[in-house]
Amino acid sequence: MAGLLALTLVAGACGSVAGGGPTADGPPDERLAFGDPDLEATAGERLGSEAAPAEATGDGSQDPDTTGGQGPPTTGGPIEPGTVDNPFVALPSVDEARAVLTSTGVVVPVIDQRPKSWLVATPCQNIAFVTDGQPIGRAHVVLDPGHGGAEYGAVGSTGITEKDLNLRVAMAAADILERAGATVVLARTGDYTITAASRGLIAKAVDPALLVSIHHNGGAPAGGEKPGTIVFTKTESPASTRFGGLLHQTLQPMLQGAAEPKRQRYREYADALESHEAAIAAYDRSVADRDAVLVANGQVPAEATTVPPTTVGPAPGEPRLPSVRQAITTTTAPPTTSAGGGAPVPVPEQPTPPPALAMAPVRPFTWAGSGNAGVRSWTRADGRDYLAVLRHSGDVPAVLAEFLYVTNPAEEELLADADFVAREAGVLADAIILFFTGQAGGTGHVADQFDDQPIGGSGGIDNCVEPEL
Numbered sequence: 314m315a316g317l318l319a320l321t322l323v324a325g326a327c328g329s330v331a332g333g334g335p336t337a338d339g340p341p342d343e344r345l346a347f348g349d350p351d352l353e354a355t356a357g358e359r360l361g362s363e364a365a366p367a368e369a370t371g372d373g374s375q376d377p378d379t380t381g382g383q384g385p386p387t388t389g390g391p392i393e394p395g396t397v398d399n400p401f402v403a404l405p406s407v408d409e410a411r412a413v414l415t416s417t418g419v420v421v422p423v424i425d426q427r428p429k430s431w432l433v434a435t436p437c438q439n440i441a442f443v444t445d446g447q448p449i450g451r452a453h454v455v456l457d458p459g460h461g462g463a464e465y466g467a468v469g470s471t472g473i474t475e476k477d478l479n480l481r482v483a484m485a486a487a488d489i490l491e492r493a494g495a496t497v498v499l500a501r502t503g504d505y506t507i508t509a510a511s512r513g514l515i516a517k518a519v520d521p522a523l524l525v526s527i528h529h530n531g532g533a534p535a536g537g538e539k540p541g542t543i544v545f546t547k548t549e550s551p552a553s554t555r556f557g558g559l560l561h562q563t564l565q566p567m568l569q570g571a572a573e574p575k576r577q578r579y580r581e582y583a584d585a586l587e588s589h590e591a592a593i594a595a596y597d598r599s600v601a602d603r604d605a606v607l608v609a610n611g612q613v614p615a616e617a618t619t620v621p622p623t624t625v626g627p628a629p630g631e632p633r634l635p636s637v638r639q640a641i642t643t644t645t646a647p648p649t650t651s652a653g654g655g656a657p658v659p660v661p662e663q664p665t666p667p668p669a670l671a672m673a674p675v676r677p678f679t680w681a682g683s684g685n686a687g688v689r690s691w692t693r694a695d696g697r698d699y700l701a702v703l704r705h706s707g708d709v710p711a712v713l714a715e716f717l718y719v720t721n722p723a724e725e726e727l728l729a730d731a732d733f734v735a736r737e738a739g740v741l742a743d744a745i746i747l748f749f750t751g752q753a754g755g756t757g758h759v760a761d762q763f764d765d766q767p768i769g770g771s772g773g774i775d776n777c778v779e780p781e782l
């Protein structure tokens with residue numbers, strides 16, 4: 314059991330993948346002080362000790378200003394809860410940019426405001442000067458679509474990538490929340506790499522009431538009747554624990570509802586299969602009865618009737634579906650009327666084999682990772698969050714949600730459906746609205762996790778390629 318637990322926990326953070334490269338939000342690159350409060354001290358220098366290409370800092374790498382900066386924005390107080398009618402209270406107008414949406418659509422946190430430019434941290438933890446862009450003030454929510462660029466995250470058997478799913482869910486949820494009055498910032502806005510620490514820095518810059526890092530899991534841990542959703546909450550953050558429970562509570566009925574039609578389809582298949590089996594069995598009995606008469610009459614030799622029915626089982630590697638039996642005619646010799654001795658018993662008609670089963674096989678619907686599901690924090694030996702995006706987001710209440718397993722074919726089929734992905738985004742938005750409008754704590758909390766496990770290198774600086782800013 315311990316071995317299984319270790320395996321499933323590894324998978325619990327987007328562990329293994331077929332052909333997709335590193336997938337987990339691994340420990341941060343400890344060479345950097347990027348997540349630490351003294352970040353400002355590094356302004357004017359490279360933030361990373363190892364280089365991305367110089368041009369990756371964008372064309373603003375020369376300081377357009379000759380005067381000194383005004384320093385980074387200050388952190389405001391807590392964002393007040395809203396009401397059911399108005400979940401998101403108005404935020405102060407943007408008098409200073411905490412982050413900037415660049416002209417290429419990338420969100421970058423502002424380190425220092427200059428008269429004619431912003432000094433910003435890039436997605437790969439370099440610094441750059443940005444002169445053109447849309448200033449971003451405080452936000453209610455930061456949504457962080459995990460992975461991006463060459464970091465695919467988990468990849469399904471049909472080629473669905475986690476990075477794409479995460480982004481679609483984030484964008485759709487942001488749309489819903491904005492319609493409800495929220496200011497939402499996406500930590501990743503397109504298909505590019507960005508380190509976990511940079512994601513955290515964006516959150517700290519715009520100082521939301523909530524950061525949600527959106528993921529879909531990889532690997533194939535043992536499954537069952539319960540979705541394998543994991544929501545990692547932030548260590549010793551009651552607000553994040555509360556949101557984790559709300560997300561779990563909101564998500565579970567939607568997931569079970571989405572699985573129900575697939576379960577129903579399997580039940581119909583199982584019923585059809587059972588009827589087919591019964592027809593085969595009846596046929597086999599008819600053949601056997603007829604053979605017995607033929608043998609008793611001496612019309613065929615007994616060895617002519619010994620061919621057994623054929624059973625067609627699942628192919629190697631296929632799920633254990635009920636077997637499909639295929640009827641064959643067992644009697645190879647026609648009855649004759651010249652048998653000797655006594656009056657022959659009338660021979661039954663040659664039975665007709667039933668037609669083959671018309672339905673294509675349907676797999677039983679099974680969630681992956683059922684035993685590893687739940688809402689919990691994951692804390693390292695040093696007391697800090699194990700997952701980098703949580704560790705680097707300061708005091709911002711934050712969760713990393715592993716919604717489903719992309720690598721489980723049953724769940725991949727759900728995730729291939731745009732309507733399902735939209736529902737997932739809707740549920741995320743609903744949970745966020747609940748978080749802003751009440752004090753309920755949700756469901757699904759399990760014992761917190763305290764261990765160190767290798768979960769891959771995604772989110773680190775080494776493989777980060779700067780997008781154009």
Ligand SMILES: [Zn+2]
Nearest residue numbers: 327459466528
């Ligand atoms: Zn992931």
